[in-house]
Structures are given as C-alpha cells and as structure tokens.
Amino acid sequence: xxxxxxxxxxxxxxxxxxxxxxxxxxxxxxxxxxxxxxxxxxxxxxxxxxxxxxxxxxxxxxxxxxxxxxxxxxxxxxxxxxxxxxxxxxxxxxxxxxxxxxxxxxxxxxxxxxxxxxxxxxxxxxxxxxxxxxxxxxxxxxxxxxxxxxxxxxxxxxxxxxxxxx
Numbered sequence: 001x002x003x004x005x006x007x008x009x010x011x012x013x014x015x016x017x018x019x020x021x022x023x024x025x026x027x028x029x030x031x032x033x034x035x036x037x038x039x040x041x042x043x044x045x046x047x048x049x050x051x052x053x054x055x056x057x058x059x060x061x062x063x064x065x066x067x068x069x070x071x072x073x074x075x076x077x078x079x080x081x082x083x084x085x086x087x088x089x090x091x092x093x094x095x096x097x098x099x100x101x102x103x104x105x106x107x108x109x110x111x112x113x114x115x116x117x118x119x120x121x122x123x124x125x126x127x128x129x130x131x132x133x134x135x136x137x138x139x140x141x142x143x144x145x146x147x148x149x150x151x152x153x154x155x156x157x158x159x160x161x162x163x164x165x166x
Contacts, residue, residue: 007069014062021055100150107133111141115151120164124153127162 036042101109115122145151153160
C-alpha cells in the first residue's frame with residue numbers, strides 16, 4: 001500500500017472514531033440527563049466532558065499522523081519488504097557474486113557460498129549436511145535467498161534442488 005493511500009486510510013479511521021465518539025456522547029448525554037437528579041453539578045457531566053476532550057485529542061493526533069503520511073509520501077511502501085532492493089535489482093551472475101555476498105547476513109552468506117561451490121545446484125539435504133544447520137533453519141534461509149531473487153528451489157522427489165538464478 002502506498003504511503004498516500006495509507007494516510008487516507010488513517011484519516012478515514014479517525015473520522016469513523018469521531019463519529020462513534022459523537023454518537024456515544026449523544027446517547028450518554030440523554031441517559032445522564034434523565035438519570036442524574038443533581039443537574040449540571042452532577043459528577044457524571046464532568047466525566048462526559050473529560051471523555052470527549054480526550055477522544056478529540058486522540059482523533060486530532062490520528063488525523064495528524066494521516067496527514068504526515070500524505071504530505072511526506074514518496075513512492076515507497078508503508079511496510080518495507082524484507083528484500084533488499086539493491087540485491088533484487090542486480091542481475092545474478094558469476095562476476096557479481098562477491099558484491100551480492102557483501103549484502104547478505106552470515107547464515108545467508110554461508111548457504112549462498114555452498115550453492116556457488118557446488119556449481120550452482122545442490123540438494124537441500126546436502127546443504128543440511130554441509131552446514132550442520134537444522135532443516136528448519138535451512139528452509140528459512142532459503143526462503144530469504146529466494147525472496148531476494150538469488151536462488152530458485154525445484155522440487156525433486158522428497159527433497160528440493162537449489163539452483164542459482166542467472
């Protein structure tokens with residue numbers, strides 16, 4: 001979702017909250033006016049004013065946050081992807097493996113190097129044996145590498161073959 005649209009969504013939610021608070025205060029005012037025999041000196045009237053002021057303050061804050069998203073919006077998404085854009089946009093070739101490896105964390109680097117050492121294809125079960133990492137950790141690391149566009153997994157029987165993308 002783009003920042004601008006997210007800002008409009010936040011402002012819409014703030015307006016919805018404002019409508020709910022207004023409706024709630026209308027109903028509460030009717031209830032207090034019929035049930036409170038003390039008149040305007042009744043402590044319940046003060047409670048309504050306090051709740052209304054706090055609600056208005058929260059609504060104004062939410063609207064300001066929404067406006068900040070709209071005003072300072074760029075072409076970025078609100079929720080950043082885990083994928084590093086500089087890796088995703090690079091073409092994966094043997095000549096730039098060293099540049100790609102610099103941008104990976106240690107586990108990703110270890111797995112990626114094992115795939116490179118095996119001429120670009122390796123069974124996932126072999127990776128488990130060579131790295132001494134458990135299957136779950138290997139799978140999660142491979143998910144990240146696949147998300148970054150560096151490798152591709154192909155199902156082969158009971159295991160996967162990991163292939164470097166080129």
